Amino acid sequence: MNLLGVGCNYHKTAVALRERLAFDGDKLPRALDAICSRHDCEAVILSTCNRVELYLAGEQRLEENDVVAFLSEFHGVPAADIAAQLYAHRDGDAVKHLFRVAASLDSMLIGEGQIAGQVKKAYESAQEHDSAGPLMHALFQHARVVARRVRTETGIATGHVSVSSAAVDYVKQVFEDFGDKTILVIGAGKMGGLTLKHLRELKPRRILVTNRSPEKAAAVAQGCGGEAVPWQKLDEALAKADIVLSTTGAPEPIVTRQGYEKIATKRAGRPVVILDIAVPRDFDSDIGELDQTFLFNIDDLKRIREATLADRMKHVKPAEAIVEEETKKFVKKWASGRNGVVIARLQQFGEARCQEIVDEVLARFNGKLSESERAYLKQRFRLLANRILHGPISALHEEPHGEKGHTLLEALRKLFRLED
Secondary structure, eight states, X not given: OOEEEEEEETTTSOHHHHHHHOOOTTHHHHHHHHHHHHHTOEEEEEEOSSEEEEEEEOSSOOOHHHHHHHHHHHHTOOHHHHHTTOEEEETHHHHHHHHHHHTTTTSSSXXXXXXXXXXXXXXXXXXXXXXXXXXXHHHHHHHHHHXXXXXXXXXXXXXXXXXXXXXXXXXXXXXXXXXXXXEEEEEOOHHHHHHHHHHHTTOOSEEEEEOSSHHHHHHHHHHHTOEEEOGGGHHHHHHHOSEEEEEOOOSSOSBOHHHHHHHHTTTTTOOEEEEEOOSSOSBOGGGGGSTTEEEEEHHHHHHHHHHHHHHHHTTHHHHHHHHHHHHHHHHHHHHHSHHHHHHHHHHHHHHHHHHHHHHHHHHHHTTXXXXXXXXXXXXXXXXXXXXXXXXXXXHHHHSOOOTTOOHHXXXXXXXXXXXX
16 A cells, blocks of 8 residues: 555644644645655645644655655754654554544544545645545545544534534524524624624524624624614613623623513513623523523533533544444455556556656657756656546446446456456
8 A cells, every 4th residue: 555644733743833834825736746746656735723644655665754854845844843743654554544534533622524624625635736646536535435424323523512503502402493583692702703603594583783882783783684772772672582692891790680580571471592601791690590581601501512522522432433444444445456456557557658658758858858857757747647547546436336246347457458
């Protein structure tokens, strides 16, 4: 297989160094081109805020020191600063590591869904820049299968793990339909904005916004498609609201129990959910004792979040079992499966034909090219072969294994005159 995975992540590498090693902007395509040219290899680079990982494969065995040297030169960071921070996985271990990453088992928040999309994007970038060859195509396509299995066959992704999304989860336990509901937003804090974003996805009938500053109320209302309400009419708005989101910076409660009891008499027994995420709290804690009044403060929501995380941890073991199973399946398929043999032969076929053309071109120029120009020419032809063979190889991976045998497999053998 000759696969090497090298990287660093949030486990032991400080964010300052991860930022220096990140492949953001135009660095990613330049890095893919540079490392493929330098080592005549396939490459996929995964670069996120929590990790930087390079997956490399080629005929020649690559070492961790090769990657350290590349990173040092490319980013201008001393090799000594990088080497101690990197981990390296080879062949089956590298496969397993990628599958764990894609399945969010190596994430800061176990079960988060963003990483699967980031892995997919890294592979697509490699495809776009012709740095992914047969092994990377097979590996990263299989990683998507693993991530999907873990998410659908375990409960590792159930529930939300942010305070704002936990708040919305609770609201959905109280109300089933939101088309007739009114949301009241009090204040304009950052956390309130994130929570409001989630609440808007419920598609409520209307959103009311109030703030001591009329200008801020108008700005928030405009941003969420709501209606600004004067601060003096807070009690009236509370009587109309089904869901209250409060996030002011007041030094003491803005709504007392005595005050809210008067408001409650105007509600005709309708339930209300009050999400008091202000610190200090905006609502007197005793208000939650009133009938049909569900009051949650920031500590309550954090406890819901922690309970969700604890529940997710129960699903880690079955998720790890899926990763182990799929790792063995992939390694076996690549090493001894008929597809792996034909893919390897196709790769050899492409490389042999490329070398023939390169030799002819170099002979034509008769020593007029520099070493760097010769290396560049060779790499361009190799990438051309990868692009031509990508279609047949992808189709081979997608073909179901039926009782009648691998018809596409046999067709590729005949089309490319591949020896058994």
